[in-house]
Amino acid sequence: MCKLSHYGNCDPETEKEEYCIFHRPNKNEKEAEEFWRKFFDRFKPEEEKIEGRKMRRLIFNDIDCSGYVFPAFRPVFPEEKAMPFIHSVFRGNACFINARFEGDADFYKAKFESDALFTRTTFSGKALFFGAIFSGKAGFHGSIFLENSGFHGAKFKGDADFSDAEFRKSALFSNTRFYNFVNFSRAKLPVDSDPLSYASFRGAYFRHPKRVLFNRMDGKAKISFINTDISRVVFRNCSFDFLYDEFLFRNRKMLEKMLKDVEERISIEEAGNDVGALRDYRRKMIHELRDLKLDNVLNVIRMLRENFDYYMRYEESGRLFVKEMDLKKDYLLKGGIKLADRISGYAEWFAYSLYRIMGLYGESIARPILWIFGTIILFGILRSLFSVRGIWESLEAFLQLRWDENWLTLAERIISVFNLGFLYISLRRKLERRRRLI
16 A cells, blocks of 8 residues: 555555555656656646647646655657646646655746645755746745745745745745735745855835745845845844845955856866856856845845834844945945045045944944043043143033143044034934834
């Protein structure tokens, strides 16, 4: 008896074996051919010519492939060239719960007119859902994507559940449209060393952002939100002390060097058998560098700040503001071509640096207060060398109440302007947030 007979979808001819042909893992070539023949015989998909194109697509009604192990597709007939699910239409429920795709799973522009359930499905090869349309619920809870996965341009008209899903390599959700509830709670994002292997939500659209949930996305999450409105998306237990968009921008020179190395390898191996993979990687690298602009990265930080302010998470918002200002400050050192631009850049960098040291860009109340006490004490000690009233004279000078044409008084009064100004800015920012909270 098939060990997975509890699914109730075994092949009648082989169900008495340890595994029926549908649930059998590690199929050999002959078994793979038998699998696909019986798969088509079982579900009897209709064939339809795609208007305006010289190809046909398969139309399925309800299919239950729970626990099935899909081998890499091998054409059963000579005229078959494409994967069986490309452009396919699923008019009923498409159930792939606990299934496993041992080769690539290509659902390019597939249409799921009812529920599409890929719960706890394992994709050993690439999982490609480019341009797919999910009219009903799309369930990918607990699914494992061992290779690159792509939902570029897909449309999720119903709920989309990716909770507890695991993405080992790149996950492409760029230009994807989400029209209802979206759940990425506890999703595990890519962790491999390839800088282009991350979860990309660039250009994604959320119709109901308050129904989009990212939960427990802590640590160094490799995720990009460039050109995506996330100002109202719900982030729970998520830390953005590390931003992957910022990381890539700061390491732009590394990416440019990688692109140059790839181009050199392509020129060397041009006469070889296959440089397709290198060319694909070069295209990805060029596209990456095109999006990696300062304004794009700053916009991501600003939208996250707005998000945290809206949900009254002011501590996280403050840290993001510091990150934004640091990025702008560091970029000023690049200067310009003209000497005047370079001088201006360094002058602004000095002002930003002073602002950070003395007030953490207005996010710290403690820093200005410490600087106030430190300044008064320091100048008091210096004055005590000439007068027994050193501390008192220093306090008067700091409060702009003393002028004796002494250089110490002039220096202290100038410093006090910055100290008191930074303290005022910090207090105002904190009190404005407090007032909104009340």
